[in-house]
Amino acid sequence: MDRLDAIQWNADGLVPVIAQDASDGRVLMMAWMNREALEATLARGEAVYWSRSRQALWHKGETSGQVQVVRQLALDCDGDTLLLAVDQRGVACHTGRRSCFYRVLDGDEWKDAEPVVTDPQTLYGSTHHD
Amino acid sequence: MDRLDAIQWNADGLVPVIAQDASDGRVLMMAWMNREALEATLARGEAVYWSRSRQALWHKGETSGQVQVVRQLALDCDGDTLLLAVDQRGVACHTGRRSCFYRVLDGDEWKDAEPVVTDPQTLYGSTHHD
Numbered sequence: 001m002d003r004l005d006a007i008q009w010n011a012d013g014l015v016p017v018i019a020q021d022a023s024d025g026r027v028l029m030m031a032w033m034n035r036e037a038l039e040a041t042l043a044r045g046e047a048v049y050w051s052r053s054r055q056a057l058w059h060k061g062e063t064s065g066q067v068q069v070v071r072q073l074a075l076d077c078d079g080d081t082l083l084l085a086v087d088q089r090g091v092a093c094h095t096g097r098r099s100c101f102y103r104v105l106d107g108d109e110w111k112d113a114e115p116v117v118t119d120p121q122t123l124y125g126s127t128h129h130d
Numbered sequence: 131m132d133r134l135d136a137i138q139w140n141a142d143g144l145v146p147v148i149a150q151d152a153s154d155g156r157v158l159m160m161a162w163m164n165r166e167a168l169e170a171t172l173a174r175g176e177a178v179y180w181s182r183s184r185q186a187l188w189h190k191g192e193t194s195g196q197v198q199v200v201r202q203l204a205l206d207c208d209g210d211t212l213l214l215a216v217d218q219r220g221v222a223c224h225t226g227r228r229s230c231f232y233r234v235l236d237g238d239e240w241k242d243a244e245p246v247v248t249d250p251q252t253l254y255g256s257t258h259h260d
Binding site: 003006018020027075076081083093094095097101102103104113 | 133136146148150154155156157159160172202203204205206207208211213223224225227230231232233234235238239240243
């Protein structure tokens with residue numbers, strides 16, 4: 001059996017993928033892969049997602065350099081979610097923050113809890129995930 | 131504006147939710163919430179998901195005691211994924227393992243990388259997430 005046959009793809013042929021920094025466990029982002037994207041990720045050793053908005057493979061960081069080198073790939077108990085441990089080059093978020101999960105609920109408001117560490121204008125728009 | 135209006139629910143009115151252990155950053159599971167589940171989570175201070183298989187609210191650990199006390203709620207840049215930092219009582223996975231992401235890709239095979247720490251027969255079937 002192919003190792004990818006263990007994965008339960010959804011009705012659109014996709015699986016959600018959580019990217020976590022291998023160095024300290026910070027959750028960086030969540031995106032999607034189809035079978036082709038996962039095969040490309042495994043072949044390349046860097047995260048390749050499926051952009052739902054562009055309906056195309058998305059090699060994260062291809063133009064901006066903010067690639068994710070894959071250290072480990074884990075699958076959950078029911079096979080429908082992947083967890084990638086990655087070495088993140090630069091920042092994960094198109095806003096220039098390290099993680100996409102920078103808004104934290106504080107009472108009735110979402111507050112920015114993470115600084116912008118890279119000017120987003122230096123990050124190419126084409127790497128903005130869907 | 132209601133704080134929940136910042137969330138981009140999908141076509142089914144759901145949002146994926148990553149549960150992460152607040153103590154050490156271990157990613158425990160991924161599940162789904164609708165608006166009602168998120169409101170219940172905020173009111174109760176414990177994770178309440180939406181079970182897609184049962185089409186019902188799912189207060190995780192209600193019967194088994196394996197509840198998730200919510201410490202922080204974060205939203206990603208495009209508002210379509212939530213990250214919960216939780217204190218996990220007992221184990222997150224219905225298999226009796228701490229995390230649902232216990233299968234790690236090792237060459238061509240998925241290998242169990244995490245021990246069963248609680249006999250799954252002591253965990254009630256009704257807490258098995260969808």
